[in-house]
Amino acid sequence: MGIRANAVWAVLGLPFSLLSVFYYIYVYCCKEKLMLKDKVVFITGASSGLGAACAEAFYTAGCRLVLSGRNVEKLNLLKVRMEKSKEGTGFHSPAIVTMDLEDLPSIKEKVKEVLAAFGHVDILINNAGKSYRGVALHTKLEVDKMLMDVNYFAHVEVTRAILPQMVERKTGQIVAIGSVQSRIAIPHRTSYAASKHAMQAYFDVLRSEVAQYNIGVSVVNPYYIATNLSTNAVSADGSAYGKLDANTKAGLQPEYVASKVVSCVVNRTSELTVAPPHIDLAIALRAMSPWLFFKIMERRAKKEQREMNKDR
Numbered sequence: 189m190g191i192r193a194n195a196v197w198a199v200l201g202l203p204f205s206l207l208s209v210f211y212y213i214y215v216y217c218c219k220e221k222l223m224l225k226d227k228v229v230f231i232t233g234a235s236s237g238l239g240a241a242c243a244e245a246f247y248t249a250g251c252r253l254v255l256s257g258r259n260v261e262k263l264n265l266l267k268v269r270m271e272k273s274k275e276g277t278g279f280h281s282p283a284i285v286t287m288d289l290e291d292l293p294s295i296k297e298k299v300k301e302v303l304a305a306f307g308h309v310d311i312l313i314n315n316a317g318k319s320y321r322g323v324a325l326h327t328k329l330e331v332d333k334m335l336m337d338v339n340y341f342a343h344v345e346v347t348r349a350i351l352p353q354m355v356e357r358k359t360g361q362i363v364a365i366g367s368v369q370s371r372i373a374i375p376h377r378t379s380y381a382a383s384k385h386a387m388q389a390y391f392d393v394l395r396s397e398v399a400q401y402n403i404g405v406s407v408v409n410p411y412y413i414a415t416n417l418s419t420n421a422v423s424a425d426g427s428a429y430g431k432l433d434a435n436t437k438a439g440l441q442p443e444y445v446a447s448k449v450v451s452c453v454v455n456r457t458s459e460l461t462v463a464p465p466h467i468d469l470a471i472a473l474r475a476m477s478p479w480l481f482f483k484i485m486e487r488r489a490k491k492e493q494r495e496m497n498k499d500r
């Protein structure tokens with residue numbers, strides 16, 4: 189090729205290359221907005237904490253929301269706050285469907301209401317949850333069952349009711365909000381940790397089965413988040429725990445964790461642990477040297493037990 193031909197290619201090629209670079213920067217920066225605009229997102233446990241933060245994050249990205257929980261006043265306050273923040277900008281008004289996840293037989297009918305709100309659901313965020321603080325030895329069976337119902341069986345039932353239209357439409361993304369306790373179990377959380385381990389296993393298996401329908405499953409396992417989870421937790425005898433634990437108070441900001449949930453949906457991430465590095469180390473230790481992890485937990489259980497006895 190002659191010098192003249194090279195010069196012509198350089199002149200033609202330069203603008204084309206620049207355009208491609210700008211296009212990729214644009215797509216990279218706006219991926220979230222491009223992918224999420226007008227998507228229908230159903231969030232359980234949207235009335236507070238992480239669920240409310242996820243609602244705000246998906247709403248800001250232009251999604252159509254269906255918010256659920258038991259506390260209709262809190263859900264309405266959230267809806268009004270979000271609507272006000274985007275007044276006159278053509279954002280969709282969120283729908284509210286109250287749902288008590290302890291009432292497993294009611295879930296199928298409630299999900300029909302959810303699907304009726306916008307005709308379908310693109311993204312399901314299984315977020316609602318209840319924590320627990322107590323000694324296994326003194327815990328009532330009703331408490332164990334309630335934790336498994338709310339943290340595990342309810343998510344299974346909601347997901348199974350949402351899935352058929354995702355399968356039919358050959359698209360969808362399901363998020364399960366677990367906990368670092370989906371991977372490591374710590375003392376005085378028996379059935380909470382058990383329910384989160386169960387959730388992790390269920391959604392890991394589901395991921396493999398629904399991939400053929402272009403449905404993604406993300407399990408997001410956060411460290412402590414600064415919410416009212418411990419205040420709303422249940423004690424061994426079924427009474428409210430009612431205390432904001434220091435670890436929870438000093439936890440991650442719900443908005444930060446919500447931004448990670450959004451990026452998991454956009455990037456179709458299968459699993460994400462949102463936690464400081466020492467938690468990754470603890471998870472690795474549990475896998476590689478279980479005996480050492482169990483020894484550390486034994487000491488922690490004794491220490492916590494002494495503190496509990498002092499508080500009495």
Ligand SMILES: NC(=O)c1ccc[n+]([C@@H]2O[C@H](COP(=O)([O-])OP(=O)(O)OC[C@H]3O[C@@H](n4cnc5c(N)ncnc54)[C@H](OP(=O)(O)O)[C@@H]3O)[C@@H](O)[C@H]2O)c1
Binds near residue numbers: 235237290368418
């Ligand atoms: N905070 C943390 O340290 C932490 C750490 C790791 C993982 N997580 C997980 O993050 C998720 C959100 O918890 P959060 O920290 O945001 O706590 P939160 O502020 O107590 O929120 C829990 C949400 O779950 C809903 N919920 C509880 N029981 C329900 C029921 N029977 N039926 C329907 N909804 C119910 C609550 O709504 P209503 O009260 O309106 O029913 C509320 O919106 C949970 O799955 C939790 O396990 C939290």
